[in-house]
Amino acid sequence: MSEEKYQIKIPDIDYFRKMIKCQDACPVNTPSGSYVNAIADGDYLLSYALARGPNPFAPICGLICAHPCEKACRRGSIDEPIAIRTLKRFAVDTFMEATNSDIFKSAELSSAFGGSKGVPTGKKVAVVGSGPAGMAGAHDLARLGYKVTIFESQPIIGGMFYFGIPAYRLPKNVAKFDMDSILSLGIDVRLNITVGKDITLQDLFDEGFEAALIAVGAQLSRPLPITGTDMEGVFQGVSFLRRVGLGERLDLGKRVIVIGGGNVAMDVARTVRRLKVKDVHIVCLEGMHEMPADKLEIEESLEEGIVFHNRKGPQHIVGKDGKVTGLQVIDVAAVFDESGRFNPKYVDGSESIIDTETVITAVGQASDNACLKGCKGFKATRWGTIVTDESLNIGIPAVFAAGDVATGPAIVIGAVASGQKAARAIDKHLRGSERRIEKRAKMTVIKDYKKPAEGYIKIMREEPPVMGVEKRLSGFSQVEEGYPDEMAVEQAERCLKCNINTIFNGELCIACGGCIDVCPMNCLKLVNLSDLAGDENLDKIIQKRYGISKEDYKKKRDEILSGINGAAMLKDEERCIRCGLCAKRCPTNAITMEKFEFEEVLVND
Structure with a gap:
């Protein structure tokens, strides 16, 4: 028996989800790879729909997101990551042009629970602050049927989207589009009202609001x-x-x-x-x-x-x-x-x-928590951030905090996720119970797998064109000009398609080694069972395959494995480029290319 042991992982739902590293790294779970591939296929409107589904700020994020997805992108281990954020901007621009910037069509693309016309619950929720966390929370609550009112101290809605991010990075019309799209859900707004000064939190509850979300950001x-x-x-x-x-x-x-x-x-x-x-x-x-x-x-x-x-x-x-x-x-x-x-x-x-x-x-x-003036039961740090529990409650019944005021200064998409989490917590509080959510996953065999574009592994990342220095300094026009169609498609074709998986059927495999021979990245290896080390899932598979009792296997595992004429196909996921050559080469169709899909579905009560 070889002294070398291969530490392996038996794939399950969580494994396949985490293999889509761009999506796993996104705080709101945006299917980045899917919208990138939609661009590569020329389906630009589908690309926008996929980007907008989990994120009410897809247009804004296409310009200013800190793109943790790119930092996680597996292509980055080969050369440079996919330009995911810029490709999102391309999808946004295409949608805007095709729909004449239709805020209602954009709102209808949301995958948040509920609907654009949520069934009224008869309950009112106050949101203090109109930045990413507050607006995201308001968006999700409105879709669930709550009557939401936003209280904003400034004369314009949008928080730091309007006042903290210069227009050369985020044009005001893009910020306004996202705000208007969210407000189209029937959300009310009260401007020039500073909670804690013009009105107290208790005043809001006296007015009939049954919960409040504090999302004032870090504006100091x-x-x-x-x-x-x-x-x-x-x-x-x-x-x-x-x-x-x-x-x-x-x-x-x-x-x-x-x-x-x-x-x-x-x-x-x-x-x-x-x-x-x-x-x-x-x-x-x-x-x-x-x-x-x-x-x-x-x-x-x-x-x-x-x-x-x-x-x-x-x-x-x-x-x-x-x-x-x-x-x-x-x-x-x-x-x-x-x-x-x-x-x-x-x-x-x-x-x-x-x-x-x-x-x-x-x-x-730092954060200004003066909106809680006169309130008792909450704690704040020296930088003004409000201490919350796991549900984002601040220690006062029915009052929650999200975004930078709860976490300290962070990235925009993180604040969006925080607002969404707070909306779910408020919903649970007002309902008295948590909604039933069913996780569904499936693998779909791709019968005619489309091999990635010729030479895709040699296509290098290109940044989008930008405005010349002299022109950009003449005002606050947007610096980045975005990809033209051909460049966007080419950049999208660099994607390694991490949602596509090579699935091996041991019943059909004849151990010919053909797949190993054709693999251009040397990521496949056929090894003896005795060379494997893994968790209980590996043990269960071996026991079932070879009819070994759990007791016998536990007593003399190494002896049993050394006597079995069996092998296992190992795959290094980090190296695989989804070229499909292994599946094409297999003479018994033991290897298939399969698309992994996952969703969370709200189950009706």
Whole structure:
């Protein structure tokens, strides 16, 4: 018997679900691979339907999502991941053009439980805040028949979609489309009302609301612990973006320094450039390759002439007569300690001053939980986030929190998922019981498996075209221009089709090894049963196949396996490119290409 043991996993529903890594990585379980493949097949409207199903913000996410799906994409282990977000944007653009931006058709594509005209429950729910978490929660509750009212402190609905993300990344018409589509479900909105100031949470319950969802986001900037922040000419990043988003004109002078190395800092700096300030600088602790900002954001900032001062720590804002004149900085020797914790070390005697008229800090975000003023029973962290239990309840009956106010600053799609989770928790609370949900999975044999496009494994990732620097700095027009049809199809054809599986039938296999010979990635291997190590599922299969009792197998497993003239086909899923050559080569049809599909279905009570 060989000393080598192969640790194997017997595929089950969870296995096949997790093999679709892009979908598994998405907080709302978007079938990314399916909509990418729909584009490759030329069915662009189906692609949009698949993207919109689980996500009421598919158009917005096609532009600004942090795309955890791409980070998980298996193609990335070969060269570079599929451009999933940009392909979603292509599907969105196609839908908008084909339907004349029909908000009702988009709303009807939702796969959330309930319907566009949910059966009225007679119960009212208040949602405080209209960002991604609040709107997602409102969307799902409305589909279940609840009468939802959104309370928004600003004059425009949309939260940080409108005020926190610059229009060159997220055009206002795209944000408005998603908002209007959600509101088309019959949701009411009350603008310019600040809960905790103009009206209390108790007032809402007195008015007849039976539950409340707090989703006010993280719209405060974390204070920078240095002197001089109270001088004229100092702004906080989040409030700065909000003021610009509302159309306020700000006097920034001729030179601006932005402190911070994340995406908010990039948004602030690039916004300042579009406000006709030519001399814009970014000061951050991290080196260029340590910065938390997206690589693309950094690259485009450099293209736009923004000057980076890396490995510089802000010490003091310098001023004269109460006005900013400069920023004193010190060189940073290290940002993190040996254990990887944030623990900056500075170089003594390396202080210097960078002249400036304006300083904008963007070193983190915090939440304002003043909407709970007068309430008892909840807890908050020092950064204002509200502590919740597993159901997102905050410790006050019928009051739940979702999004950044509950988790701290996170990605948009994470806030959407949080809002959806809160909607389910509120529904359970108001019903008094959880809805019955049935999980259904199936494998469908693809009789005429369509081999991926010729040379697909050699097609490299291409980024979409972008607007030229001079033109983009003339205003807030969208920088990314999106894929033209041919490029979108070609990029979609790079997909490895992880929802397609090679299924092996041991009853038909003659162990000829033909599949192994034709596999271009060497991901198949035929081994003796005695070389396998696995869990109880493997043991059950062997016992059933060879008629071995559980007791005998447990007593002398190795002896039994060494005496069996049997083998197992192993497959390295990470290497498989779904070319289908193994199934085509098999002389007994022991290998089939099968499509895995999974859904959760609401069972009628």
